[in-house]
Amino acid sequence: MITDDREVEVLINEIFEYYGYDFSGYSRASFKRRVDRLLQVDGFDNFTDFLSKIRTDAVYFKHAVEEITVNVTEMFRDPHFYKSLRTEILPILATKPFIRIWHAGCSTGEEVYSMAILLKEANLLHKSLLYATDLNTVVLNSAKNGVFPLRMMKQYSENYIQSGGTKDFSEYYIANYGWAKFSDDFSAKMIFSQHNLVSDSSFNEFDLILCRNVLIYFDKDLQEQALKLFDDSLAKLGYLALGTKETLKFSPLQKQYQQLGKEKVWKKIN
Structure with missing residues (x-):
């Protein structure tokens, strides 16, 4: 499933309100790509279930932040x-x-x-x-x-x-x-x-x-x-x-x- 722009804004606001993490300055395209991948990998059928999990499960939220913020790296890159x-x-x-x-x-x-x-x-x-x-x-x-x-x-x-x-x-x-x-x-x-x-x-x-x-x-x-x-x-x-x-x-x-x-x-x- 693909999240829409409104859902992305709701998610960013909820994360800030519940946990104090501020993703409002992240590139929307990049953030949305990471969230869509997370929904797919973790098997969510709809955005509402995902948002509910984020709100109520601090351990899952931590996992979500890890997936959203992970960067690709290597030794002596470039x-x-x-x-x-x-x-x-x-x-x-x-x-x-x-x-x-x-x-x-x-x-x-x-x-x-x-x-x-x-x-x-x-x-x-x-x-x-x-x-x-x-x-x-x-x-x-x-x-x-x-x-x-x-x-x-x-x-x-x-x-x-x-x-x-x-x-x-x-x-x-x-x-x-x-x-x-x-x-x-x-x-x-x-x-x-x-x-x-x-x-x-x-x-x-x-x-x-x-x-x-x-x-x-x-x-x-x-x-x-x-x-x-x-x-x-x-x-x-x-x-x-x-x-x-x-x-x-x-x-x-x-x-x-x-x-x-x-x-x-x-x-x-x-």
């Missing part, structure tokens, strides 16, 4: 982006006494572990702290464990090599029962916590903020709100990295930033 981090940004961050990095909307953590590997290879992990946040507590718990499907390692290894990696990628994990467990040296430098880009405020000053392929799910106002939050959280001369389809170009903040080449990375200059 290898050329990681190559630019490796060659252009980390050498500059290396001059700092301590490096703070925020992965906003970290999902299941593949990008956070990719960053930790880059830092280790640049001999910077010992003086770095990686903050990884997401709205979705289930993916956060998964990320904390540093365990990923072993079948993905071939693809991740290829991405890693294309990003300029020269080691044997399998050095970084232990394979066991179809899973790859990444070294605790990495997770020891990570802090995972729930954070809502819609309603929560800045919580530190960072040298690099990565929020890749999250803003595409937000409408224009919410995108601006998130970008303002990142600006408030970024140290002077810090870097902001967005996804391939995301930009600072039409933001009021644009004049305070300088884009680095063709990559979706901006340096805070003002």
Whole structure:
């Protein structure tokens, strides 16, 4: 079954009223797609039953939020982006006494572990702290464990090599029962916590903020709100990295930033 626009608005209002989660700034097309998929997968015949379940079953609501907010991710996704981090940004961050990095909307953590590997290879992990946040507590718990499907390692290894990696990628994990467990040296430098880009405020000053392929799910106002939050959280001369389809170009903040080449990375200059 397909939800109509009125039903989507009712759902957004009810979720806010019952649970305080505000999806009003999410892209309607994306939100509606996720809800339609949820109705289909969970076998609802009509919207009324679904809405009733949302209102009365907090456990089911939690499951619904997880499905609606989940993001697709992989290690060293867009290898050329990681190559630019490796060659252009980390050498500059290396001059700092301590490096703070925020992965906003970290999902299941593949990008956070990719960053930790880059830092280790640049001999910077010992003086770095990686903050990884997401709205979705289930993916956060998964990320904390540093365990990923072993079948993905071939693809991740290829991405890693294309990003300029020269080691044997399998050095970084232990394979066991179809899973790859990444070294605790990495997770020891990570802090995972729930954070809502819609309603929560800045919580530190960072040298690099990565929020890749999250803003595409937000409408224009919410995108601006998130970008303002990142600006408030970024140290002077810090870097902001967005996804391939995301930009600072039409933001009021644009004049305070300088884009680095063709990559979706901006340096805070003002």
